[in-house]
Amino acid sequence: MRNQFDKQMDELNIQLIRMGTMCEETIAGVTKSLFEGNVILAREKKQNAREIDRLERDIEQLCMKLLLHQQPVAGDLRQISAALRMITDMERIGDQAEDIAELVILLNGSQIKGAELIDDMALAAVKMVTDSVEAFVRKDIALAENVILEYDIINNFFDRMKNTVVELIIKQYADAESALDFLMIAKYLERIGGHAVNIAEWIIYAMTGKHKEGQNDMVCRR
Amino acid sequence: MRNQFDKQMDELNIQLIRMGTMCEETIAGVTKSLFEGNVILAREKKQNAREIDRLERDIEQLCMKLLLHQQPVAGDLRQISAALRMITDMERIGDQAEDIAELVILLNGSQIKGAELIDDMALAAVKMVTDSVEAFVRKDIALAENVILEYDIINNFFDRMKNTVVELIIKQYADAESALDFLMIAKYLERIGGHAVNIAEWIIYAMTGKHKEGQNDMVCRR
Numbered sequence: 001m002r003n004q005f006d007k008q009m010d011e012l013n014i015q016l017i018r019m020g021t022m023c024e025e026t027i028a029g030v031t032k033s034l035f036e037g038n039v040i041l042a043r044e045k046k047q048n049a050r051e052i053d054r055l056e057r058d059i060e061q062l063c064m065k066l067l068l069h070q071q072p073v074a075g076d077l078r079q080i081s082a083a084l085r086m087i088t089d090m091e092r093i094g095d096q097a098e099d100i101a102e103l104v105i106l107l108n109g110s111q112i113k114g115a116e117l118i119d120d121m122a123l124a125a126v127k128m129v130t131d132s133v134e135a136f137v138r139k140d141i142a143l144a145e146n147v148i149l150e151y152d153i154i155n156n157f158f159d160r161m162k163n164t165v166v167e168l169i170i171k172q173y174a175d176a177e178s179a180l181d182f183l184m185i186a187k188y189l190e191r192i193g194g195h196a197v198n199i200a201e202w203i204i205y206a207m208t209g210k211h212k213e214g215q216n217d218m219v220c221r222r
Numbered sequence: 223m224r225n226q227f228d229k230q231m232d233e234l235n236i237q238l239i240r241m242g243t244m245c246e247e248t249i250a251g252v253t254k255s256l257f258e259g260n261v262i263l264a265r266e267k268k269q270n271a272r273e274i275d276r277l278e279r280d281i282e283q284l285c286m287k288l289l290l291h292q293q294p295v296a297g298d299l300r301q302i303s304a305a306l307r308m309i310t311d312m313e314r315i316g317d318q319a320e321d322i323a324e325l326v327i328l329l330n331g332s333q334i335k336g337a338e339l340i341d342d343m344a345l346a347a348v349k350m351v352t353d354s355v356e357a358f359v360r361k362d363i364a365l366a367e368n369v370i371l372e373y374d375i376i377n378n379f380f381d382r383m384k385n386t387v388v389e390l391i392i393k394q395y396a397d398a399e400s401a402l403d404f405l406m407i408a409k410y411l412e413r414i415g416g417h418a419v420n421i422a423e424w425i426i427y428a429m430t431g432k433h434k435e436g437q438n439d440m441v442c443r444r
Contacts (some may be wrong), residue, residue, distance in 0.1 A: 068289060170391060170394070176388040177430070187409060
């Protein structure tokens with residue numbers, strides 16, 4: 001029984017890493033498609049969101065199997081509970097990447113001045129997701145805490161992008177609709193950063209039993 | 223054992239309805255605070271998001287208890303699994319309402335022309351959430367399906383709001399930054415509509431075992 005349990009827990013970790021990696025790759029891909037104005041690449045990356053959804057379902061099924069048939073206790077239970085929350089955030093990251101891909105298709109190659117901010121922002125977002133996966137793999141609390149701090153950077157980028165867009169529209173340096181589409185892309189990247197923060201918080205919870213929002217050992221408590 | 227199980231399942235339903243109602247009330251409240259430029263009310267409603275988080279934790283704990291100690295089968299398992307997904311969407315609705323409240327505080331009473339679109343949009347968003355809770359209570363598949371269709375309305379509102387904001391900025395009828403804040407509020411309302419769609423899909427899954435994304439009886443399938 002225990003042996004089977006360990007095997008399934010290992011499988012859970014492998015699948016979580018796979019899902020996280022797929023998220024990173026998707027964000028990087030859609031950003032590339034934006035700067036290349038590459039609608040074909042955007043369509044291709046949109047498919048990744050489907051794959052991320054499929055991984056979410058597989059992992060959820062695995063978690064349910066573990067909960068129902070293996071009666072996990074304390075630490076393991078926390079791992080499974082955190083995994084169930086992490087996959088929701090990763091799935092949402094996939095959705096946001098898909099939303100960006102749709103805007104890339106809509107923009108159909110249109111570019112705006114100042115869009116390099118988006119590039120920096122996407123790099124920051126990918127880094128946050130990469131670091132959270134890394135923190136999970138290495139059980140590195142300090143790295144997870146760092147992901148939480150990094151959110152300020154991405155949020156700051158969003159504010160700068162907002163100012164840029166206002167200026168572009170007022171001075172008519174850009175087609176206003178395209179400028180707003182770029183602003184929405186910035187918003188989606190900021191949200192991706194937010195989800196990476198959530199993932200980092202769940203990693204800390206899985207390791208320490210403490211969650212920022214006071215969700216301390218929720219499952220074990222009676 | 224079975225009796226205890228039924229009692230806990232009833233409790234689960236009551237808590238889900240409570241959480242849904244709290245979401246409706248929060249969206250309606252923050253929208254009111256926006257139109258009244260009422261920063262105090264916005265701050266008050268921001269607190270609701272904390273309460274929604276607390277309900278999410280309580281419900282999750284209840285679901286985990288049911289999974290671990292009651293070994294539910296087929297239909298009941300599906301109910302619990304759907305409940306776990308629904309609370310994530312409701313919690314996100316609370317987050318979006320909190321984001322709106324923060325913008326209301328930032329706007330500090332600033333208004334823009336054409337903002338009545340936001341009012342219509344908020345009404346549509348509240349209706350979607352109300353209908354999804356109602357569909358859950360009455361086990362009404364047709365109503366849940368209707369919520370999914372209603373998304374087009376709210377998405378269309380967002381596009382109209384985008385056009386309005388572009389015009390306001392170009393013609394300098396509004397302070398550009400405030401106009402973009404209103405656009406972000408529209409975006410959050412559109413996202414709330416998206417979460418209501420997710421909830422409706424989980425309700426249909428709980429009742430039929432079929433999920434739009436192919437998540438058919440994921441837990442029971444072996």
